[in-house]
Amino acid sequence: MKNIAKFIFLYLGLFLAFALVLSCIQLYINANDLFGSKSSDANYWITMSKAITPENIGRKELIGFNDKQIAELKTWEEVKNIYPVVSNDFRVSADGGSFIPFYTDMYLEAVDNAAIDIEDLSEFEVKNNVIPIIISREYLNLYNYGFALNQGLPQITEEFAKKIDVNINIMLKEKNLKYTGKLIGLSDRIHSVLVPKKFLDSINATQDFSRQHEDIFTRVLVKVDDANDGGLIEKMQEKGYESNQEALRSAKIKGKLFLVLNTIAFIGGFIFLLCIFIIINFIKMEFLEKKEEVSIKYSLGYSPRKMVSSISRFFSINVGVVMLICLILISVGQYYLGTAEISNGLLSPYIWIYMWALVVIVPLVVYVFVNLLIYRWLIKSWKF
Amino acid sequence: MNSISLDGISPKYFTPKTIDSTNIWNQKTTFEKGNSYLVIAPSGSGKSTLAMAMLGNHFEYDGTISFEGTDLKTQTVEQIVAHRRQGIQLLFQDVRLIPDLTIRENIMLRTFSKKNAQFEDKIKSYASTLGILPLLDKKAKNCSYGERQRSAILRSLINPTDFLVYDECFSHLDLNNKKIALGLITGVAAESGSAVLFFELNDFPFEHHCHILNL
Numbered sequence A: 001m002k003n004i005a006k007f008i009f010l011y012l013g014l015f016l017a018f019a020l021v022l023s024c025i026q027l028y029i030n031a032n033d034l035f036g037s038k039s040s041d042a043n044y045w046i047t048m049s050k051a052i053t054p055e056n057i058g059r060k061e062l063i064g065f066n067d068k069q070i071a072e073l074k075t076w077e078e079v080k081n082i083y084p085v086v087s088n089d090f091r092v093s094a095d096g097g098s099f100i101p102f103y104t105d106m107y108l109e110a111v112d113n114a115a116i117d118i119e120d121l122s123e124f125e126v127k128n129n130v131i132p133i134i135i136s137r138e139y140l141n142l143y144n145y146g147f148a149l150n151q152g153l154p155q156i157t158e159e160f161a162k163k164i165d166v167n168i169n170i171m172l173k174e175k176n177l178k179y180t181g182k183l184i185g186l187s188d189r190i191h192s193v194l195v196p197k198k199f200l201d202s203i204n205a206t207q208d209f210s211r212q213h214e215d216i217f218t219r220v221l222v223k224v225d226d227a228n229d230g231g232l233i234e235k236m237q238e239k240g241y242e243s244n245q246e247a248l249r250s251a252k253i254k255g256k257l258f259l260v261l262n263t264i265a266f267i268g269g270f271i272f273l274l275c276i277f278i279i280i281n282f283i284k285m286e287f288l289e290k291k292e293e294v295s296i297k298y299s300l301g302y303s304p305r306k307m308v309s310s311i312s313r314f315f316s317i318n319v320g321v322v323m324l325i326c327l328i329l330i331s332v333g334q335y336y337l338g339t340a341e342i343s344n345g346l347l348s349p350y351i352w353i354y355m356w357a358l359v360v361i362v363p364l365v366v367y368v369f370v371n372l373l374i375y376r377w378l379i380k381s382w383k384f
Numbered sequence B: 001m002n003s004i005s006l007d008g009i010s011p012k013y014f015t016p017k018t019i020d021s022t023n024i025w026n027q028k029t030t031f032e033k034g035n036s037y038l039v040i041a042p043s044g045s046g047k048s049t050l051a052m053a054m055l056g057n058h059f060e061y062d063g064t065i066s067f068e069g070t071d072l073k074t075q076t077v078e079q080i081v082a083h084r085r086q087g088i089q090l091l092f093q094d095v096r097l098i099p100d101l102t103i104r105e106n107i108m109l110r111t112f113s114k115k116n117a118q119f120e121d122k123i124k125s126y127a128s129t130l131g132i133l134p135l136l137d138k139k140a141k142n143c144s145y146g147e148r149q150r151s152a153i154l155r156s157l158i159n160p161t162d163f164l165v166y167d168e169c170f171s172h173l174d175l176n177n178k179k180i181a182l183g184l185i186t187g188v189a190a191e192s193g194s195a196v197l198f199f200e201l202n203d204f205p206f207e208h209h210c211h212i213l214n215l
Helices: A002-035 A067-075 A137-151 A158-163 A197-204 A208-212 A230-239 A246-289 A291-300 A304-339 A355-381 B047-055 B077-086 B103-111 B117-130 B145-158 B175-192
Strands: A044-050 A079-087 A091-095 A103-106 A130-136 A165-171 A176-187 A219-224 B003-011 B028-032 B036-040 B061-067 B088-091 B163-167 B195-200 B211-214
Touching: A002 A246, A002 A304, A002 A355, A067 A079, A067 A219, A079 A197, A130 A137, A137 A176, A158 A176, A246 A291, A246 A304, A246 A355, A291 A304, A291 B077, A291 B103, A304 A355, A304 B077, B003 B047, B028 B195, B047 B061, B047 B088, B047 B163, B047 B195, B077 B088, B088 B145, B103 B117, B103 B145, B117 B145, B117 B175, B145 B163, B145 B175, B163 B175, B175 B195
Parallel strands: A130 A176, B036 B195, B036 B211, B088 B163, B163 B195
Antiparallel strands: A044 A219, A079 A219, A091 A103, A091 A165, A165 A176, B003 B028, B003 B061
16 A cells, blocks of 8 residues: 555656656747748848947947957857948038039948848949948938928838939048949848948948058848857857847747756656656665565666666666656647647647657666666665 | 686685685685585684675775686676576575565576566475475465575576575575575486585585585
8 A cells, every 4th residue: 555655656756856857948939930930041141249337338449349359259050150340430411412402421331241131232332432331220210200291291102212312422531532432232130331341341441440440340241051159159148249130039938938848857757767766776775675585686686786676677668658658648738839820820720749658768778877877776785 | 617616715894714724715716616515614713794795795805806817806896697597596685586576586586577487397396396386376475484594595596607606595494495496406407517616604504516615
C-alpha cells in the first residue's frame, strides 16, 4: 500500500515535469510560427545609431561609429552586412525658387546604392547640376497629413513630388554651389535625405573637418538575418546602440515570452531532476528492503550489474510510458489549438515531430544514468 | 577452474587462536579439483572468514587467494561473481534461503532461471534422499533450521560448481542425516568432478575419504 502511494506520487511528479517541459518546447515552436522564426534567408534592415548621452552630445567623433566599431559590428553573427551612412560636413539649404515660396536649412546623407530600397537607381547620379534625391516616405507623409493639412497647403502625391524641382544651395568655406534637386524616389527603409554617395564624398573631401574625421559615421544601416533576435538586442543594449525599428519591438515581446517559457521549462527540468533523484532513492530503498535476497543472489552468482540494470530498465520503461501519455495529451491539445480559428492558420495542428524521439531518448538517458549511479552506490557501499 | 591456492594468508583484523598449529594460515595450500577436503577448525580459528574470503566476499586478509593462478584481489566484482556460476560455491553457516520463496524456488535460484526436466528430476531425487521431498512447495520461512540446512545442501548440488565449500553445513542434522547428506554431496561431486571442502568443528564421527587439514 505504501509502495503504491509512493509510485503514484512519483509518476504524478514525472507527469508534471514532462507536461511542463514538453509543452514549453511546443509553445516555443508555436511562438516561432507566430512571430516568424529565425531564417538565414529572411533579411531585415535596421538603422543603428548610438544613444545620445551628456558625454557624447555634439561630438561627432563620439556619437558616430569609427572603423573599429564598424569592424566589430561586422563580426556579430546576426549581422549580414553593414552600410555606414555619410552625412554632409557643410551647410546646405533648399528653396523653392519662384515656383514654391519656401526656404529651409537641411542636411544630406549618402549610403551605398546596395542599401537603398529603390529598384531603379539608374538616375541616381549627379548630372548637369541636378542632384537626384531620395527621401523617406515618412517625410512626405509628415507633410501631407501633418503640415499641409494644418497650414492649408495642398497635398502632394509621390508622382507630383517627383516633378518638383528645388534649389539646393551648398555653402562651402571658399565658395557656394547651386544645384537643382530632383526627387527620384521614396525610401521605406532609410529615414533620411539621400544623395549619391560619390557626390557627397567628393564635396566632403574638400572640407577640413571631414578630412580629420573621414572614418566617422553617425549612423549605420545594418542588414541582419532576422531582426527578431534577442541576441542582437542584447548586444545593442550592451554597446549603447539604438534603433527605432518596429521589428525590434516584436523581438522584445518574443524575448520576454521566451524568458517566461524558459523559466517554466527550467522549473519542469528541475522537477524532472527531482523525479530522477526520487527514482534513484526508490531503487536504493528497494535494494535495502530486499537486502537479504540480493545478498543471497549475489553469493549464488547473480551479477550485481544485471540486478541493477533490470530494475533500472523497469523504471526507464515507466518513464517512457509517462512521457508518451504526456505527448499524446499535448498533441491532442495542439491539434485543437492548430485547427482553432484563433491560430489563424499560422500554427501546425501537429506537435513538433522531433518531440516523439524524446520518448526513446529520455528513457535511454535515464536508464544509463540511473544504472551507473545505482551500480556505483551498490559496489561502494553495499556489504554483501 | 582446477585449483584454488592460498598463499601466506592471515586475517587482517584478528589473530586466529590456532595460528601456531594450522596447516593453512600463513602457509601455502592448494585445493585441487576432484578431491575432498575436511578442514577441522575449532571455534575462533577464522573458519567463516576464510570461507567467505575464498568466495571473494571480502579482502580483509594479507597474502593471496588465487583461482588457477589469478589473484582474487586483482579481479573486479563482476569477474568474482562470474566465478560463482561454475567455479566456486559456498554454503554459509547461516544457510541463506530467501524466506518468502518456496524451497523449490530457492533451489531453482542456482539454475539461473533455466528450467528443464533434468533439474526437476534431480530435485526430486536429491530431495527424497535428504528426506525433504514433502517440503518442496513450502515457504522457507516455515521450515525448521535442519530442513533449511538440507534444502541449502540440495541447492548447492543442483548445478554443482568446480569447488563446493560447506561451512558447518551439518550442524543441525542428526548423525544419520549427516551421513546421508555427506554421501549425497560426495556422490554428486564425484559425478561432476568437483572438489568438496568441508569446514567443520570436529572430524566426522564416521568413516570418510576426505583429506584432513587443520585450520
